[in-house]
Amino acid sequence: MYYVFDVAVVVVLILTLFYLYLITYGEGMLRNRPEAMQVASSTIITNAEGTEISRLHTQTKGYSEYAELNAMPDLLKMAFLATEDRRFYNHDGLDFIGLGRAIMQDILHMNLSQGGSSITQQLARNLYLNGDKTLSRKMNEISIAMALEKKYSKDEILEMYLNQIYMGRQEYGVKAAAWRYFGMKDMHQLKLWQIATLAGMPKGPSIYNPVDHPELSKQRRAVILGLMHEQGLITRKQMLQARGVDYTPPETVLNATTTPGLSEPAYVSAVDAVIQEASRLTGKSEAETQSAGWVIQTGLDEQAQLAMAETFADATRFPDDRQDEQVQASMVIIDQHNGEVKAMMGGRNPLKGGINRAIMDARQPGSSFKPIIAYGPALESGKFKPESILPDKRMQYGSYQPSNLGGRYSGSIAMSQALQKSINAPAVWLLHETGLKYAHQFAARLGIELGKEDLNLSIALGGVHQGVSPMKMAQAYTVFANHGKLNTAHLIRKITDSRGRTIYAHKSENKQVISSSTANAMTRMLQNVVSQGTGSRAQLGQHKVAGKTGTTQAAIPGVSREANRDLWFVGYTSNWTAAVWMGFDHTDAEHYMKSGSGVAAELFATVMRSATQ
Incomplete structure (x- = not known):
């Protein structure tokens, strides 16, 4: 008798402690880790024509674009509910029917393969936990789910879930996935087969996304359409029609690089510089800038940027390459009339987050x-x-x-x-x-x-x-090109937030900093440099070019005095000003420039000719 009582007391005590744990652990997590609930949305960078050139990684994930629930079609929401949690609006975070069924399956199969997790539990796991299939992790998931249900409405939870669910190929949330896989910005334009494809992905994002595995994706889509028909969301005719559609990647996917959302390789240096500039202008860290959900409009010119990238990819332009190391180069083009950077290359093979020689004050400008x-x-x-x-x-x-x-x-x-x-x-x-x-x-x-x-x-x-950068050299020459007026060199035209509100808009100064007579006299002299002097290889035919070469000697003991360290050409036409630098990152007895500054002048001419056709 006493033994039974003691056991009952212990059981009650254990259940009480278990209950207290469930109600306190989750609330503590929500209170102590508020950053997990912060909305993260990829910042988008566009060029001068408004074309998206980069969608940036969020702080801890991949690519994301936050969307409010009313921006999602009802059928999309119902498709996810039908697939992931059909009783979502009728439970308090735990779907006991689904959980019971999953437990029975786990017992039958002697493992923890079945999740039985509600959407709230999945959100809790994705925000705060890992994917380990352990009993303690499951308890913590349940506790956090209970806390979420207490703090947020069902619509708020569903909105958060649909925005952070992983959808394969580094895409998070349905809006990012709709754009990545179907080229759809407006989710209300999604067709039934596309909705079912999206709803089928969370079970296995790497195998059910249509880009990597179109057939498996189509099979999974058929399952989702069957569930939607079974629950009365669509007719049999709609189900059969949507099952038969074959996936064809849209242009946005066909043109994407191997890493979705990454900018075109041509824009890598410029994008890095844009992030740095946005951080400086707004006071946000670079990580915060990337996941702020902004649209950053730049003045980058597609034709100029591609012309520069193609020229830099041509090895014949760099005759001093060694077998073990390439000659490096950087270039900036600026519109002297407003200060906008039209194109930028920070190196011959620029890498995201790598050295951007176009903006580093590290090189001696010589005679330029x-x-x-x-x-x-x-x-x-x-x-x-x-x-x-x-x-x-x-x-x-x-x-x-x-x-x-x-x-x-x-x-x-x-x-x-x-x-x-x-x-x-x-x-x-x-x-x-x-x-x-x-x-x-x-x-x-x-x-x-x-x-x-x-x-x-x-x-x-x-x-x-200290040295100067091509950016600063080009900006200085814009004053001569613009009749003595300075417009600060910049990449960003405007920054707007996710709701279209303007955070920053550039205002061109066009400030008279030297006399127009000085600038115009300098232009005439620099035109002579190109037409008759050291900059002759920078000529552009009918377009008058003003500019100046620059060369610094390597000054290495035991090496010819004709060995050079830095080669420059800085010049301008009536529209644009550009600076070119060429050299090795580290000059030594084995790595120096045999050529003179004429190769830099020729690089200028080649890029500018293609950029302004």
């Missing part, structure tokens, strides 16, 4: 810096004109004694001729006469801030301490 630091300030000072006669002789400035290439001096030369032939001595003399402080201020107005380490005359020849 002369217009920014020597000739531009001299013109702006009013003391010099393109026809001014400058000394071209060996001179010493304290401990610094620059020399001309080949040691040749003419005694005196007109400013425009000195720039055209890229002679060193006159450039250094001009900087000395104009003053380092004034020259620094001039460069800053063009967007290039120089440090105290650069308060020396060697910067006249591009000896910049």
